[in-house]
Amino acid sequence: MADVSLRKVVKRYDEVEAVRGIDLDISDHEFIVLVGPSGCGKSTTLRMIAGLEDITDGDITIDGDVVNDVPPKDRDIAMVFQNYALYPHMTVAENMSFGLRLKHYPKAEIKARVTEAARLLDITDLIDRKPKQLSGGQRQRVAMGRAIVRNPKVFLFDEPLSNLDAKLRVQMRIEIKKVHQKVRTTTVYVTHDQVEAMTLADRVVVMNNGRIEQIGTPNELYHRPATRFVAGFIGSPAMNFMPCRLEDAGGTLTIRLTDRIAFPLPGPRAARYTALPRSEGLLLGIRPEHITEKRPHAEPGIESFDAVLDVTEPMGMETLVYFTLDGIQVCGRVNPGAGAKDGAPMRLAIDLNNMHLLNEATGVVL
Amino acid sequence: MSTATIDKAAPTRKVKYGSMSRDRTWALRWSYFFLALFAMFSLLPPLYMLITSLKSSAEISAATNPWWVFHPTLSNYIEILTSNQFLRFFWNSAMVSIFVVTITMLISVPAAFALARMRFWGSATLATGVFLTYLIPETLLFLPLFKMFAAFGEFTGIPLINRWYVLLIVYPTLTVPFCTWIMIGYFASIPKELDEAAVIDGASWFQTLTRIFIPVAFPGIIAATIFAFTVSWAQFLYPLVFTTSIDQLVLPVGIITTLIKGDVFNWGQIMTGALLGAAPPLIIYAFLMDYYIAGLTAGATKG
Numbered sequence: 327m328a329d330v331s332l333r334k335v336v337k338r339y340d341e342v343e344a345v346r347g348i349d350l351d352i353s354d355h356e357f358i359v360l361v362g363p364s365g366c367g368k369s370t371t372l373r374m375i376a377g378l379e380d381i382t383d384g385d386i387t388i389d390g391d392v393v394n395d396v397p398p399k400d401r402d403i404a405m406v407f408q409n410y411a412l413y414p415h416m417t418v419a420e421n422m423s424f425g426l427r428l429k430h431y432p433k434a435e436i437k438a439r440v441t442e443a444a445r446l447l448d449i450t451d452l453i454d455r456k457p458k459q460l461s462g463g464q465r466q467r468v469a470m471g472r473a474i475v476r477n478p479k480v481f482l483f484d485e486p487l488s489n490l491d492a493k494l495r496v497q498m499r500i501e502i503k504k505v506h507q508k509v510r511t512t513t514v515y516v517t518h519d520q521v522e523a524m525t526l527a528d529r530v531v532v533m534n535n536g537r538i539e540q541i542g543t544p545n546e547l548y549h550r551p552a553t554r555f556v557a558g559f560i561g562s563p564a565m566n567f568m569p570c571r572l573e574d575a576g577g578t579l580t581i582r583l584t585d586r587i588a589f590p591l592p593g594p595r596a597a598r599y600t601a602l603p604r605s606e607g608l609l610l611g612i613r614p615e616h617i618t619e620k621r622p623h624a625e626p627g628i629e630s631f632d633a634v635l636d637v638t639e640p641m642g643m644e645t646l647v648y649f650t651l652d653g654i655q656v657c658g659r660v661n662p663g664a665g666a667k668d669g670a671p672m673r674l675a676i677d678l679n680n681m682h683l684l685n686e687a688t689g690v691v692l
Numbered sequence: 693m694s695t696a697t698i699d700k701a702a703p704t705r706k707v708k709y710g711s712m713s714r715d716r717t718w719a720l721r722w723s724y725f726f727l728a729l730f731a732m733f734s735l736l737p738p739l740y741m742l743i744t745s746l747k748s749s750a751e752i753s754a755a756t757n758p759w760w761v762f763h764p765t766l767s768n769y770i771e772i773l774t775s776n777q778f779l780r781f782f783w784n785s786a787m788v789s790i791f792v793v794t795i796t797m798l799i800s801v802p803a804a805f806a807l808a809r810m811r812f813w814g815s816a817t818l819a820t821g822v823f824l825t826y827l828i829p830e831t832l833l834f835l836p837l838f839k840m841f842a843a844f845g846e847f848t849g850i851p852l853i854n855r856w857y858v859l860l861i862v863y864p865t866l867t868v869p870f871c872t873w874i875m876i877g878y879f880a881s882i883p884k885e886l887d888e889a890a891v892i893d894g895a896s897w898f899q900t901l902t903r904i905f906i907p908v909a910f911p912g913i914i915a916a917t918i919f920a921f922t923v924s925w926a927q928f929l930y931p932l933v934f935t936t937s938i939d940q941l942v943l944p945v946g947i948i949t950t951l952i953k954g955d956v957f958n959w960g961q962i963m964t965g966a967l968l969g970a971a972p973p974l975i976i977y978a979f980l981m982d983y984y985i986a987g988l989t990a991g992a993t994k995g
Binding site: 376377378397398399403404405407408409410411412413414415424425428429472476 | 889
């Protein structure tokens with residue numbers, strides 16, 4: 327159990343800078359998820375914490391000690407790999423106890439720890455099997471077991487669920503969360519799947535292009551994204567971005583999307599944006615769930631407009647509707663009973679209380 | 693003309709159903725033909741050796757059908773197996789081969805591990821260099837080696853020429869590069885995460901090698917062992933050059949040296965000795981063949 331911190335950590339491979347000076351503080355017991363597209367530096371960051379990659383510049387501390395030059399085995403960490411990396415010639419029990427046997431733990435304690443971890447992960451029956459006799463999900467449990475028996479200061483997970491099928495992934499996600507609730511070990515978890523990040527993390531670290539875009543709880547990232555990248559990366563279907571312009575029309579601040587469509591901003595939003603220049607170069611960011619069918623009663627900040635639907639996708643509990651505004655495809659989520667049809671016009675409502683306004687050039691949420 | 697329009701709509705070429713299996717049949721026929729040809733080509737000489745080894749000298753020189761034994765006799769086998777000389781050659785061969793295999797594996801397995809995994813400066817170049825040394829033919833090497841060993845003997849007083857143990861130094865120049873190359877290939881096929889997991893579990897490089905890599909790459913080690921054994925058992929040029937006394941000879945050279953007296957070829961015993969000499973590699977192949985095929989890495993990672 328320990329806190330981990332990264333100070334201006336840089337990783338350079340020859341010419342390429344994979345990680346460009348990141349700062350991150352992970353407190354004891356915390357479950358941190360690093361998420362981002364491939365090549366964003368999240369795995370490299372994890373491997374630097376593990377000690378599998380050298381740090382070009384900066385400091386990594388575990389439990390207050392700088393570990394830059396400490397070999398992996400002395401960092402007291404355990405890692406779970408994407409492809410499990412089980413030792414093929416050893417049984418499940420031998421796989422789990424390998425680290426303890428190397429450290430010459432007493433036999434009785436090894437047995438007790440393996441039994442306990444196997445019970446926790448529900449793999450007691452598999453203890454004498456070889457990895458090739460196990461399914462993907464079982465192998466992943468064994469890999470986690472191997473981490474748990476070591477009782478390390480930090481757990482590191484490198485995309486552990488990517489090799490599993492969708493259904494098993496959901497199941498294992500819950501397993502991982504349960505295990506963390508029981509053992510409470512500080513955890514750093516890398517994934518490219520934003521749903522995994524949102525569901526598992528105490529705090530999510532969104533990375534892009536070797537830098538941290540934003541750190542926050544899942545809800546903070548979802549409702550208060552700091553940049554266009556975070557706004558677009560978190561949430562599925564992704565947030566809609568539409569070029570827009572602020573105008574003063576009859577004393578109220580108005581947001582103009584197209585020649586035809588402009589909405590007056592609700593009071594709090596107008597107050598927040600009123601100092602902004604009335605020029606081009608702004609983006610309206612709005613999540614699909616804030617574009618719905620027209621409500622029966624007028625509500626403040628909710629404006630209606632007409633659109634011709636290109637495509638509808640019935641999902642069961644909702645129907646996704648896609649339409650085009652000035653060449654930009656926009657997605658909305660309507661009630662399945664609202665009568666959305668491919669190619670048909672529909673009266674839709676936009677909830678401007680939940681809008682975001684972004685600077686198109688810098689990508690910063692204003 | 694309704695038939696004509698129907699014809700137009702029909703496929704212009706007759707569809708051959710099952711053409712895949714017909715292709716396969718022909719491919720198989722050709723395979724069998726060439727495999728049979730190859731089997732005959734490589735198995736006829738040993739068969740001829742077996743036939744000749746069962747004949748007396750008189751029958752070998754008689755002008756009868758050479759492919760048939762009219763008066764089978766085991767006298768060649770009895771003479772060879774009761775001759776101290778032959779047993780000495782056999783013993784020398786066995787000693788040399790066992791030592792060479794041991795030395796080879798002790799050098800090439802750690803070398804391959806270092807070259808495949810430890811990624812030090814110049815390791816890739818070194819790996820290629822190791823293989824290139826294998827390409828230098830022994831016919832080119834034996835003279836300089838001879839001069840070197842002779843000079844070494846003169847300088848230190850330790851005789852190397854005409855001692856069977858000189859072969860323990862010479863043979864590894866053939867076996868180590870090739871075995872190292874085989875093992876580099878095997879180690880390279882082991883997923884990187886496996887040694888990373890071992891490193892995180894607290895294993896040193898040496899422990900990673902002995903407790904993870906050697907067990908996982910065991911089929912590769914068997915393959916390399918078989919190769920090293922075959923090379924040292926069948927080596928002819930080096931022992932011919934470096935050893936001369938009867939008691940220092942290994943089997944292939946011993947048979948040629950002692951069973952050809954002037955222009956008299958004792959064919960029956962030569963064939964018997966050669967057949968008996970071919971037996972150990974055959975037996976080893978028969979026992980270890982399964983390991984070639986065993987895929988021990990299955991289940992290490994996804995798959």
